[in-house]
Amino acid sequence: xxxxxxxxxxxxxxxxxxxxxxxxxxxxxxxxxxxxxxxxxxxxxxxxxxxxxxxxxxxxxxxxxxxxxxxxxxxxxxxxxxxxxxxxxxxxxxxxxxxxxxx
Amino acid sequence: xxxxxxxxxxxxxxxxxxxxxxxxxxxxxxxxxxxxxxxxxxxxxxxxxxxxxxxxxxxxxxxxxxxxxxxxxxxxxxxxxxxxxxxxxxxxxxxxxxxxxxxxxxxxxxxxxxxxxxxxxxxxxxxxxxxxxxxxxxxxxxxxxxxxxxxxxxxxxxxxxxxxxxxxxxxxxxxxxxxxxxxxxxxxxxxxxxxxxxxxxxxxxxxxxxxxxxxxxxxxxxxxxxxxxxxxxxxxxxxxxxxxxxxxxxxxxxxxxxxxxxxxxxxxxxxxxxxxxxxxxxxxxxxxxxxxxxxxxxxxxxxxxxxxxxxxxxxxxxxxxxxxxxxxxxxxxxxxxxxxxxxxxxxx
Numbered sequence: 001x002x003x004x005x006x007x008x009x010x011x012x013x014x015x016x017x018x019x020x021x022x023x024x025x026x027x028x029x030x031x032x033x034x035x036x037x038x039x040x041x042x043x044x045x046x047x048x049x050x051x052x053x054x055x056x057x058x059x060x061x062x063x064x065x066x067x068x069x070x071x072x073x074x075x076x077x078x079x080x081x082x083x084x085x086x087x088x089x090x091x092x093x094x095x096x097x098x099x100x101x102x103x
Numbered sequence: 104x105x106x107x108x109x110x111x112x113x114x115x116x117x118x119x120x121x122x123x124x125x126x127x128x129x130x131x132x133x134x135x136x137x138x139x140x141x142x143x144x145x146x147x148x149x150x151x152x153x154x155x156x157x158x159x160x161x162x163x164x165x166x167x168x169x170x171x172x173x174x175x176x177x178x179x180x181x182x183x184x185x186x187x188x189x190x191x192x193x194x195x196x197x198x199x200x201x202x203x204x205x206x207x208x209x210x211x212x213x214x215x216x217x218x219x220x221x222x223x224x225x226x227x228x229x230x231x232x233x234x235x236x237x238x239x240x241x242x243x244x245x246x247x248x249x250x251x252x253x254x255x256x257x258x259x260x261x262x263x264x265x266x267x268x269x270x271x272x273x274x275x276x277x278x279x280x281x282x283x284x285x286x287x288x289x290x291x292x293x294x295x296x297x298x299x300x301x302x303x304x305x306x307x308x309x310x311x312x313x314x315x316x317x318x319x320x321x322x323x324x325x326x327x328x329x330x331x332x333x334x335x336x337x338x339x340x341x342x343x344x345x346x347x348x349x350x351x352x353x354x355x356x357x358x359x360x361x362x363x364x365x366x367x368x369x370x371x372x373x374x375x376x377x378x379x380x381x382x383x384x385x386x387x388x389x390x391x392x393x394x395x396x397x398x399x400x401x402x403x404x405x406x407x408x409x410x411x412x413x414x415x416x417x418x419x420x421x422x423x424x425x426x427x428x429x430x431x432x433x434x435x436x437x438x439x440x441x442x443x444x445x446x447x448x449x450x451x
Contacts, residue, residue: 015243016271017262017325017337018298018370019349058248060278060289060297064365083182083247090180094239102349 005029006038009068010096014082016061021100030095037092042069042076059083065093166222169212170230173204176237176253184234184251200266204233204254207272210312214273214304215280218311218392219400224250224279231276235266244271246278260330268328273308274301285408292413294369299376303399306340307392317384317391340381343374354378356414356447375446376414383442387435394435398425418443418450 005026013020027038062082069076080086085093168191175188175198188201195202208231215221223229234253241255244265252275257263265271278301281287287297302324310320323346325337336346343352352374353359359375360368380399384391401424402408408420422439429435443450 013365014370016245016265016274016370017242017333018365019261019333020364058282058289059246060248060301061243061245061275062247063243063245082243082245085180087180 004072006042006069006071008038008096010093010100011066011068012063012093012097012100013066014062014064019102021097022103023096023100025096025099030092034092034095037089038069041067041078041089042071042074067093067096166216166228169209169223170228171205171208171212171233172230173201173208173233173235175201176234178236178239180238180241182247182251184232188235198235200235200254200256200264203264204235204266204272207266207269207308208233208276210269211273211276211308214308214311214392218307218396221280221400224276225283229279233266233272244268244275246275246282248282250279252276252279257328257330261332262325262328263330265328268325269312270302270305270309270324270326271328272305274305274324277301277304280304281403284404285412286410287408287412288410289366289369291367291369292372293411294366295372296376296412296414296417298369298373299380300399300403302338302340302373302377303380304396307396310390311392314390316389317395318388320391322381338370338374338377340374340377341385343378352377354446375448376417379418379442379446379448381442382445383438386438386441394425394429395438397428398435398439401428414448415450418448422450 005028010023027035067078173189174184176185237253240258242262244254254265287293322341323336333347339346343354362368384395402420425436425439
């Protein structure tokens with residue numbers, strides 16, 4: 001029996017326009033690379049942005065990205081400001097942004 | 104998630120919500136991180152606030168010519184400047200986004216120098232660094248707090264080329280001015296004030312360039328960069344909440360939005376002081392960069408304006424400067440009182 005898919009709740013807030021975007025999907029709905037990235041973010045002990053949160057940068061109008069991941073057994077919330085997004089995570093956030101709608 | 108002592112990326116409200124649902128040990132760790140986060144933010148605010156950016160009294164700062172450096176990020180999201188595309192004095196090139204950034208920074212510098220005698224972001228002639236073509240289809244422009252302003256090309260639906268907006272360029276540069284002056288903390292009411300001040304001076308840059316009187320201006324923000332999804336503009340200073348289909352800005356304190364999103368709604372509640380400025384400018388009439396702009400600039404650069412300023416404390420500073428500059432019973436002071444009354448912000 002296949003494990004349950006990882007539930008993803010995505011939110012992008014801030015930005016010059018100040019219009020929040022949200023999306024909800026599951027990892028199995030994403031392309032292979034993205035699904036694997038989600039799996040790593042949920043399960044790896046040192047997930048980027050999770051175990052090594054850094055102070056929020058000074059500045060203004062930056063986007064803030066939040067990911068809430070849950071597979072029924074594990075749950076993790078991750079957040080990055082614009083200039084703190086790890087390069088390996090940015091493609092996933094780009095795809096989730098394209099799925100997101102104001103709300 | 105392991106919240107450690109560097110957990111300042113999380114806003115205080117979110118940390119408190121996480122703490123409510125956490126185990127006792129985890130709750131303690133979260134609350135400790137909150138305390139450290141507060142200390143960090145306060146230290147940062149005070150440290151920047153102590154930067155000696157104000158020229159000594161009686162010594163006019165040199166200036167009058169900007170020093171612009173426009174970089175092409177070539178769709179990268181790297182946080183550092185990319186390829187230098189146009190330096191100060193270079194002729195226009197083939198890239199319109201680069202040329203727009205150069206020109207609109209020039210108009211922004213002109214307002215600050217010619218009206219407020221301010222020499223660039225720090226009043227010391229700081230180089231104006233614009234980083235253009237940031238990301239791919241990127242719907243945003245931002246100030247990074249370290250002297251760089253980033254501009255995306257937009258996706259064509261929500262936003263278009265962001266350097267096209269003279270008020271957008273003025274808005275971002277003003278975040279730098281604010282950081283070097285009151286350094287308003289980017290959260291809650293002080294954060295919404297920070298945003299509003301950028302909208303006010305962004306709009307003044309546009310009005311000054313177009314030589315518009317208050318009654319001729321559209322008082323819209325971002326009208327030149329919105330795509331079809333957000334037309335006709337991002338914000339309306341005259342009528343907050345009416346700029347586009349998702350606009351939920353309040354127009355007075357009765358409708359102040361209490362939220363944890365966007366650092367406590369900094370881009371939402373900014374509608375309240377935005378409208379106050381509009382009412383002041385339209386009540387006084389004529390060119391808004393004159394009396395209204397001077398009063399707001401006096402307030403922004405007043406050393407007594409604290410990083411944690413509220414709408415009310417800022418309002419009091421504006422009224423004090425209106426009375427000092429124009430007289431206690433002047434029409435300008437009455438207009439400032441009327442502006443804050445209109446949005447239900449107590450001044451006394």
